[in-house]
Amino acid sequence: MSRTRITHEDGIIYEFTPHLESVTTVEPGEKLTVETIDSLDGAVQSEGDLLESVPEEVNAATGPIAVAGAEPGDVLAVEIEEIRIAEDRGRVITIDGFGLLDDPDHDEVDVDIEAPRTRMTPISGTDSDSDSDDSESLVLEWDGLETDLEVPVDPVVGTIGVAPAAESYTTLVPHDHGGNLDTTDVTAGNTVYFPVFQEDAMLAMGDCKAAMADGEMCGTGAEVSTEIDLTLEVVDSPRTSIDRPFVETPSAWKTVASAETLEQACELAHSDLLDLLVADPDHGFDHTDAHMVASLVGGLEISQVVDPLVTVRNAIPKRYLSQPF
Template sequence: MTREVVSHRDGHVYEFGPEMDPVYEAADGESLTIETVDSLNGEIREEGDLLDAIPEEVNAATGPIAVAGASPGDVLAVEIEDVRVAEDRGRVLTAPGFGLLQDDPDIDHPATRITEVEGGGADGSGGDAAGTIDFEGIDVPIEPVIGTIGVATDEETVSTLTPDDHGGNLDTTDVTGGTTVYFPVFQSGAMLAMGDAKAAMADGEMCGTGAEIATEIDVTLSVIEDPAVSPDRPLLDTGDAVKTLASAETMEEAVELANGDMLDLLTHHHGFSRTEAYLFSSLVGGLEISQVVDPQVTARNAVPSDHLSLPF
């Protein structure tokens, strides 16, 4: 079955807001291929290309894509089937005033390293395996991540550089092939957009970037009506674990939100009181850092699928 392709050339956004005009309307249950450009729109091609400041328009997110039937109060399920790199190089870099160690005098700001793709087909070899990227002669496995993915917001307009309850710049390594991401729907059609992908990225995204790269992403979009538990923020099902995602100004706030959201799921699944869910989360849950460099930080709380399934 041929998939419709939605490309960044068809349309992309630099903000998620309550009023968004779709570039495509998908049917409930439709499978698509989404083409994304790297977070810097191809401006960084060589190691001599430096980023003197974070651009006003960054992290172009392909879309928005309206999903027929999605209404406020529903949940949008985004099943990520595959993420493929679509160019022969990535780029990892620093910029002044950005990143975890932005004030370290021994680290160059700005700095750029081009990460050439080896194997995996994007370099023209025609291989099926994911391949590697080269960093200073070291092979790093390609494990693609979608950095920015989200839906129309409830009220505020939010830059694609910033994560929040609608998703956005979550920079979470689990947002990759094999994971289903669930978003609360705030506006009719949901208005999904995504981009800012990386060929490889560590939890934390310490320098402020992964290996930024263009990608092709296969997804299936489904609307869940009348969910038994209505999420306030994105949720992940990796197949091995259920994970709550939360973004806030501080890591303490983010992990409190992520843990609180997990308690909602545990009380529903097990019939626990909230106290029992809190105690149980401290036995089987695991707090994880997604990123520490964006205008808000993002954390997740993971519970193995043996102990929890999502109520939709």
């Protein structure tokens, strides 16, 4: 089956608003390829390219893509089938005042962290002679290292979301609509579910990384341009409504929440998981029993701690929670 291709030249946004205008409309079940540019819009091409501050416009998201028939109250399912790196290198940067140990608003500021600094990450194994994507790696040929390091390529979509309910959020900010979630589970082989707040959902995505750790501590992953193969489906009249993004992996369901503090984000992600457990017809839990079960088999995971809001997820193995929709 042929795929509809949507490129950043068709349209990009730097803000998720309730009144987005789409660059194209697709039908549920349609297979797409979405091209994205790197989160820094090509501004960093060498280690001599330094960013003194976070750009006013960052994390360009390709779209918005209208999904025909999606209505408020529905759930949009985004099945990510493959993420291909579209260039031969990524970039990791530090910016003064941005990052886990370099934010003046936080208690701990590490004076030994140099900012700004740029490190390029050439990607090996991406040519046509490569037998498998498993051979792809980032090669850290950085001045001052005694030996080169290799980091496995494991692409992640950093920013992905739909039109929000009422407020507007830049593509640097994560919230209930999605946005800058910087969550390693937003990757090939998984499905991300979003609450639909506006007609046709209005999906957009970008800010991809060739590799990124949970937490994204320095403020970036290895930022790259990509091609993303995906399929969109609309769940109308879902058995269980959701207020925030929700991720399905082959083995687990994961609620995703963003808030001003880590504790608040954990509380939201946990409350969302309890609602799903209580709604599961296979168990008959009340909220207290669901709270207890989640304490036995759930698991809080940090997505990122460097954006204007922090993001966490709460994971539960699929054997304890049936398909919510």
